[in-house]
Amino acid sequence: MGMTGARPRVLVVGAGLAGTATAIRLLHFARRPLEVVLLERRAAYRSAGVAYHRDGNPWDHVFNIQAGRMSVFREDVLDFINWANQEADRRDWPRRWASWKFTEQGPAPRRIFQDYLDARLVEAARESCPGVVLVEADGEALDARSHDRCFEVTVRGLTPYLTEGLRPGPLPDTQILDADHVVLATGLELKEPPFAAGVAGHPSFVRNPYSAPGIRKLAQLPPDASVAIVGSVLSAYDSAGLLLRNGHVGRIHLISRSGTIFRTYPGTHEHGVVQLPRPDTLMQPYRGREEFLARVRTAWQAACAIVRDQHPEIDPVIISERVAKAWEPYIPEVIDRIPSDDLRRLLDEFATGLAALRVGAVEYTMAIIERAMRPQDGRVELVVGRVQEISPAESGRLTVSVVAQHERHSLEADLVVSNFGREFDYAKVEQPLWRNLLRKGIAVPHERTGRGVEVDECGTLLSSDGTPAGPISTVGVPREGDEIVRHGRTGAFAFNLAAIKNHSVSVAAHVVEQLELRQDGFDDLAVRHPHYRSYVSNPEEAVQDALEQSVVLEVRRLASRDRRNREALESRLNARIRSMGSLPVLPAGVPRDDRLIRAVVNRVAVERLNDVSVTPRQLRRQLGLENAEHPEE
Template sequence: METQHSTMQDDHSRHRGRADTGMRASSMQHGPTGSAAPGARRVTIVGAGFSGTLTAIRLLHFADTPLEICLIEREEGYRYGGIAFGWASTNWEHMLNIQAGRITLRRERPEDFLEWANEEADRSEWPQKWQYHTFGVACVVPRRIFRQYLAERLRGAAADAHADVTLRELTGEVIDVRGQGDGYVVKYADAGEQGGVHDLPSDQVILATGHLSPVQAPFYHRIKDSDRFIADPYAPGAQERFREVGPEETVLVTGSALSAFDTVISLVHAGHRGQILICSRGGHMHGTYPVDHEHDIWQTRRPPFLDAEKLTPESVVEGIKAEYAYLRDAQGVKPGSALDAVFPERVMKAWEPYVIELISRMDARDVRMLLDRYKSLIVTHRTSTVREIGGVVRSRMRGFNGAPKTVDVLSAGIQDMRPVEDGTKIRVIFADQPDVIVDRVVNCLGNKTDYERPDHPLWNGLVNGYGYAQPQTKTHRGVEVGAHGQLIAADGTAARGLFGVGPMRQGDETTRRGRLGAFVFSIGTLRNQCFDTAMEVLRRLKSASDEEQMDIPDGIHHCLIRSSDWIAADLTAEEPQATRLRERLQSYARDSAYPNAVNYLQAKDRTERRKYRGILDDDLADFGAALAREFDLTAQHARRAVSLLATLVEKHAVHNLCDITKLAGWDSQYGDQVKHAPKKGM
C-alpha cells in the first residue's frame, strides 16, 4: 500500500499547474512519497482546503514521534484554499475581507503573514499591480496570495518537521470512513489515471470537508439545467462561466450576502457592464468599513430582556430592538457616520456571551426559527466589507458623471423562474411585484447547513449509516462536536478518534462561543479550531493507553486553579497537606510551567521548539522530584501528577493563544503600525 500511494502521488503531481508543481516538488523532498518511519501512527485529514491545510501545518509543527499525515483532496482547484481562497473559485480581483495584519495562520505570531508576503513570497506569477507592493497592517490582500501563503507554509512545515514525521498528499474523493479496531479505515476513490478505490487505515481522522453543496431553492426547478443559470459561483469552472456572460446582459443575483459581492466582482472582472439585480427578501446589504477602521472589541451591559424568567421568540426580538436602540443612543451614533457603519458589527461581537445564554435557555425549535427568519439581517450586520469589495458594488449602485447605475437591490420574494424566448432568457416571477426578464441568474443563497439529510455521501454515512455524528442539536447547523472538535455520536458519546474542523462546526460556534454570521467560519475561528484540534489529536496519539490522560474533564484547563485542584484531590484529601499541595501546584503552573509552555508553542521553528521542549521537560522532571520529597509521594504518584499538570498547562496555553481578547503582542518591524483601541465600558 505504501508503494501504491507513492506512485499515485507522483502521477498526480505531473498533472498540476506550474506553480503547484513547484510547491509540491519542494515538499516532496521532505519525503511524502517515501515510507513512513517504523512504528509511525497515521492521521488522515479529509480535505485540503484552508482548514485541512492549516491542521496539517499544526501537526507538522508539533508532532515529535513517528507520524504519517495523509492529506486528501478531491478537487485540485480547491487545494490549499477551498472555495474561499482556491485557484478554481477566485480571480485576482477577489480580496480578503480583512486587513493583512489580521490574517496570520498563527495567532501567536501575528506578524507571520506580513513577514512572508514582504520578505519570502515568490512573486514571479503575481500581476504587476502586486509584484512590487509592500504590505502593511491595514492592507487588503488578494485571496490568491493567501492561498500561496498557505501552500508555502505547508511546504515549510513539512521541510522543518521532525525526521520521523512525513506528509503525504493524495488526490481522490473519500467515500467512506468506518471504524476498525482502535482506529478507522478511510476509503477513497483515486482521481489519477489508474483510478481504483483504496483503503487507508488511520489511527485518527480529521474531517475538513468544507461546506455542503449550495442551496437549491424550489424556484430553481425549471432552470436548474439551463446554461443561463450559475448554480455555484465558487465551483471549478465558474470563472469561465462568468466570462461567457455578455457584457450588456442583465444578471439576477439571488441573495445579498458576501457571495453576491463576490459575484459582482467576478462579473466586473470578466468585462460585464450591464445591469445586475441583487435580490433578497429583506433587501439587507453589507456596509463598508471606514478607511481607518479598527476591529475594536466593545464591552456592553447584559441586555435587560434576559432577566425575564421565560424567553419567547417575540420577547427576544423586541428585547434586541430595544437594547439596540439604547446602545445607539448611549454611543451617540449618528446616521451616516463612520461609527454607524460598524456599529451593528461591534454590538453583535459584544453580545456573544449573551447569545450563548440566550440559546441555552430557548427551545431548539425557536432558536432555529429565529436564525432562519433573520438570517439575512444577521449575516449582513455581523460584518461589513473592506472598500475594495464593498466599493465595487456600492459605486455601481449610484449613477455619477452622467453614467447610469448598474447595480440595483430588489427586496422581494421570488415565486418561480422559467426559461423564455427559446431558453435564451429567464422570467423571474415575484410574489408582490411585476415579473422581470433577465439573461442570467446566479445562485448566491449560500450553502446547505442541515446534516440530518446531507447530500454529501461521506457525511450521509457518518450520520445516518454509522451514527458516528449527529446534527447540531440547538441550531441544526452543522454537526455536534466536543470541546476540541471530536464528533459526538448518535448515542451522545464522543466518537473516539474522529474530529471535525471547518464549517461543519458552525452550530457549535454559535452555541459555545456566541458567534453568528460569517464569523462562524472566519479565518480567526478556523485558525483556532485547527490549532486546538491538532494539539488534541497529538495528545491522544501520545496518551492512547493512558486512561487518566484520556479522562481529563472537558473545560477544566480553562483555569489553572481548577486544574491544580483536580490533580491535588487525586493525591491527598488530608488537611493541611492538601491545601499546601494545591498551592504548590498552582504557583508552579503559573510561574514556571505556563510560561515554558507558551514559549514552546510560540517557537518560530523546530530548533526553537526542541530547545523550549527540553527546558519544559527538564523543569517538569525537577518539579516532580521536588513534589515527591516535599509531600512524601511515591515516584509513580509524582510522575502522574506532573504528567497531568503538563497536559492541562499546555491545553490552557493553547486555549489562551486562541482567545481573541488576549491577542499576542506584536514584537516585529510591523509593531508600530498596530493601534490598540481602548475598550468601552457601560
C-alpha cells in the first residue's frame, strides 16, 4: 500500500502556531496507531513561531486582539482565558502580570502563548488513543520527493532520538525521513526589502524586530535617540509601544505608504457577525480600476449605513469590521471578475487599508501610541510616503529617503526598524524546502494573486498540472492566495489565528481520513469519486435522521479533548452507522461500507466546526457543545 510501516507517520514541518495547532488536532482525531513528528529548525520557536516566541516578545508586547479570541480551539472560546487564570505557572512572571485577572476583552502578553500551546500539546499527547505518539524533533527540512505514494523528506540536523525509518541523505549531515503524509506549517517568510540592501548588516538597522537581537537593540537604545519605523501595521506599534513604555523621549517616525492608523477597540468589544445583502453592484463586469473602486466606495458606504441603521448597538468604531466580515462570502465572486494583473495591483495597494478595516487593536497597545501622537506630546509622528532608500549618513546615523506623491524628502535616525513584512511571492522565497518543491513542480505559486501556493479545498498542494501533488498539505501563510479567492479573506486574515484554527481542523481530519482509507484499501476512492465526501441528500427520511445524528456525535468527538469521552462517542457513532443497514447514502458506484459512510460523516462534521458564518460562541451553542463532555447524557 506504500505505507511507511504498521504505524503511519505524519511529518509536520514547522512547530510554530500552525504546526502545533495541527499536531494537536492530529493527536485528537487519530483513532488508530499514528506517529506525529513535529519538526522545528529553531528550538526557541517551538509552540510559538516568530509571533510568540519568548526571546522576541518582552512582557510589554501584548496581543493586538482581545485575549478572549486567542483560544487555539474555535469551539472552546474561553480556553486560553481559563488556562491563563487557572493553570498558568506565574512564578516567574513580573508583578504586574502575576496578579492580573485575564478577561475576554482585556490584554494578555504575547509571550505566555508559548506556554499555553505547550500545555495543550502535552495534553493532546497524553489523551491520544493507544498507539498514537508524538515525536518532537529538531531539524530543517530541505527537500522532499514523492515515492510510492509517500514522501521522502531530506532533513538536516535531525535529532538523534528519531531513528526509525531513517536513511543517509544526499549530504553528509542530512538524513532521509519517510512520511505517509507531510504537512507544511513553515510560517512567515521574511521579505528582503530592496530599499535596505545597502544597510542590511548595519548596526543601526533592525530587520527583524521580533528577534532577540532586535529586541536588545530597542531595549538598549538611548532614550533621546531618534527612531524610524518602516510600516504602520500592528507590528510597528509593538516596537513603538516597547520604546514608549521604557520611557523613550526621542522622536519616533512611523513611515507608512498608506498613512493608515489602526482603530482602538472599545473596552466592551466582542466579536460579532451581521448579515448584509449581497453587494450586487460589485458583481457587474469589471471595467477598469477607477470605475471598480468607485463602485466599491458606493457599496461600502451603503453597507455601513445599513449596519448603523439596523444595529444601533454596534459601536461606530467597529462598523467597518462588521461590514468587512459580512462581505467575505461575496468577495470570491467579485474577485472572479477582476483580471489577475489588476487583482495583484489592488491587493498590493490596499493590503494595509483592508487590514485596518477588518481589525483594530486593544487599548493597551493603542492608548500609548495615540497619546504620543498628540501635538502636545509629539514623540510619535506619522510620515506618509514610500521608503525609496535607506543609506548610511556621514554622521554615522541612517538616512531614510521617502517619496510621497511628487515629493521626496529625507530624515535621519539613530535606529531604523523595518516592519516591511513577509515575502508572499513563493517564487522569491529563499527557504531551501520551498525552492526545491517549486523547482520540482510539487508546489506552484498561486496564479491569480501571486501570494502563497496553489492548494485544493483540503489544503493539499497542487502540482504544476493542477492535480494533487500527493499526500502533502499546508496550513497557514502559504495558503494566502487560495484563502483570498476561495473565502474572500484578505491580508493577514488569510493566515491569522482564526484561519489557522480552521486549517488545523480540516487538514488534520483530511490526513487521518486518507490514511485510514489507504489502510482499508480505499486509497483510490478520491480519484474515482472526487466528491464522495459530500453530504449526499437522500429521500429516505430515516437515513437523513440517522446521518444527522451521526454528524452530531462526530462533531462532539472531534471537539472533545478527553480520550475516554472520544472513545465513548466513537462507539455510539459506529453503532449508529451500522443501524443504517443497506440504505444507499453514498454516490452511485461507491460500494456500501461503514468506513466510507464514516468518512462522509466526518467531512460534514468538519464543515460544521469550521462554519465562519457565526461567532465561536454562537458556534458552540449551535453545535450543542456545552454538555459535550458528558456523552451518555
